[in-house]
Amino acid sequence: MDMPKIVDHKKQREKLAEATWRVIRRDGLERASxxxxxxxxxxxxGSMRHYFSTHSELLAFSMKLVSNKVNAQFQSFVSTGNLQEDxxxxxxxxxxLDKERSAEMEVWIAFTAKALVDPAxxxxxxxxxxxxxxxISWMIDSLIQYEPGCSHLDAKIExxxxxxxxxxxxxxxxxQPDHVTPELIRSIVIHHLQSLLKH
Amino acid sequence: MDMPKIVDHKKQREKLAEATWRVIRRDGLERASxxxxxxxxxxxxGSMRHYFSTHSELLAFSMKLVSNKVNAQFQSFVSTGNLQEDxxxxxxxxxxLDKERSAEMEVWIAFTAKALVDPAxxxxxxxxxxxxxxxISWMIDSLIQYEPGCSHLDAKIExxxxxxxxxxxxxxxxxQPDHVTPELIRSIVIHHLQSLLKH
Incomplete structure (x- = not known):
């Protein structure tokens, strides 16, 4: 009888983290009571205390889920065999660059602002x-090591x-989603990478 | 008898904007009730209604003061006669790069996060x-126009x-003030500007 309870507990915490996201995106972090x-x-x-002992702990858990998602995306990355393309x-x-990532970033910005005043x-x-x-440091180090035109780059500054x-x-x-579009962002990132290669 | 009242009203609004800043910096925007x-x-x-009709109006006024300060700094700028140095x-x-500017930026980040969900x-x-x-556009346009090495820059992307x-x-x-220090920031900005000139 214990297993289902543990699973439920973990699922319930994730459900609460997702509810936290929805409230933050819709009404802002100050409404995420x-x-x-x-x-x-x-x-x-009353039942909330069963899953999180403090408000900060709930927010931190929700923030951690965003971070886990990004890490999972990195972990599942399959190399193209070309360093620049990777x-x-x-x-x-x-x-x-897509709706899911935009939602994660919105929540992240709200958290970042709150992190300035919440030690937890x-x-x-x-x-x-x-x-x-x-x-990012791994990317720059790889360019310096493997791209002949990049050997003189200052690793820390870059x-x-x-x-x-x-x-x-x-x-x-x-x-400013209407102004800074995915197309413009891609152009800027490609241009920046090329400017490093031409250094 | 009217003049002093008008002066007081303006001063009182600024005093409230400054109190708003202090609360945001110390406790976060969600405590700035x-x-x-x-x-x-x-x-x-009760007396607050005399100065601001809504909470958003008070926050917008405080935000506007940050913006005015930055604009005033730009307006009072005296050219060195050298475009790159300017x-x-x-x-x-x-x-x-200093404490006052850091305080303005902290408040600004909190406002920016709230602006995502507050139309006002x-x-x-x-x-x-x-x-x-x-x-920034003026800077890039000036480089393209006056610096021979910059004539081929893409104005929008740069x-x-x-x-x-x-x-x-x-x-x-x-x-991360301990990591991203004023010295490091200056080095990065100088390096970026030099990379534009070498384009």
Whole structure:
């Protein structure tokens, strides 16, 4: 009789995380109270304590799910055998080029703003930033090692420049979707990569 | 007897905007309720209606003050007579390279996240983004026109690339001040500008 309960517990937590996403996307993070999330998930406020002991823990869990999704996309990546093409495809994974990725980014921006003042979210936000940095750093290091035209690149400066470019583009795509379109984003990322190769 | 009242009204609105900033920076935007802002400013909740008819109007006014400050910094800019140096100095004005600018950016990030779900803030957020874009666009156009090495740059792609880089760097400087330091930001901006000149 224990197994189903454990499965239910995990499923219920994920269900609550998804309800949290819906509330944040529709009404903003400041409306994502325990009460509103419970209502969205069709649960009583009292039963919430069974799944999450604090509000921050619920938000952190929802944030972690976004991060897990992005990591899963990276893990399942199949190399094309061409380094430049691989880098391009991996960078596209980090950008809101489709509806699902845009939804993740919207929730992420709300979390990021809240992480500035909530220590419980800060460490997770930093952890994800560092995962992003490690991924971008791997791309730059690979270019320096394998592309003859890239041997003189400054690894630290190019890593931080590309990281800032990607997050800036993601932010603008969410805030101004009519102006910063997927087509424009792809052109900018390709141009940036080419400018590194011509260094 | 009317003049002092008008002056007081303007001053009181600015005082409330500053109280709003302090609450947002200390506790996050979701704590910036009318009640908490009134308490911070030392006013009664009832008297708030005299200065702002809605919560969104108060937030929009506070956001507008950040935008006005940045514009004032641009307006008072004195050209060095050297285009590259002018562009560099103007870009530095848009980045959180000192404490005051960092505080403005923190409030700005919180507003930006809220603007995603609050139509009253959205139009102002878009207006400021477009002012930023116009400034960066002027820089790129000037480079194309006056710097021989830049004549082949794609104005639209380079404008959006620089705009995304600046906002990405600002975001990272706020989120990870120990990692993305003012020195690193200056190096990246100088390197980006040089890479445009060498195009």
């Amino acid at each position: 325990v009460r509103n999330i419970a209502a969205e998930a069709g649960l009583s406020v 880098i391009l495809q991996l960078l596209y994974e980090l950008l809101p 979210l800060q460490s997770l936000s930093l952890q994800v930033s560092n995962e992003m940095r490690a991924g 890593t931080e420049r590309l990281l800032a470019l990607i997050d800036g583009l993601a932010l603008h795509a969410i805030m | 009318v009640r908490n802002i009134a308490a911070e400013a030392g006013l009664s909740v 562009i560099l100095q103007l870009l530095y004005e848009l980045l959180p 803030l959205q139009s102002l957020s878009l207006q400021v983004s477009n002012e930023m874009r116009a400034g 404008t959006e690339r620089l705009l995304a880089l600046i906002d990405g760097l600002a975001l990272h400087a706020i989120m």
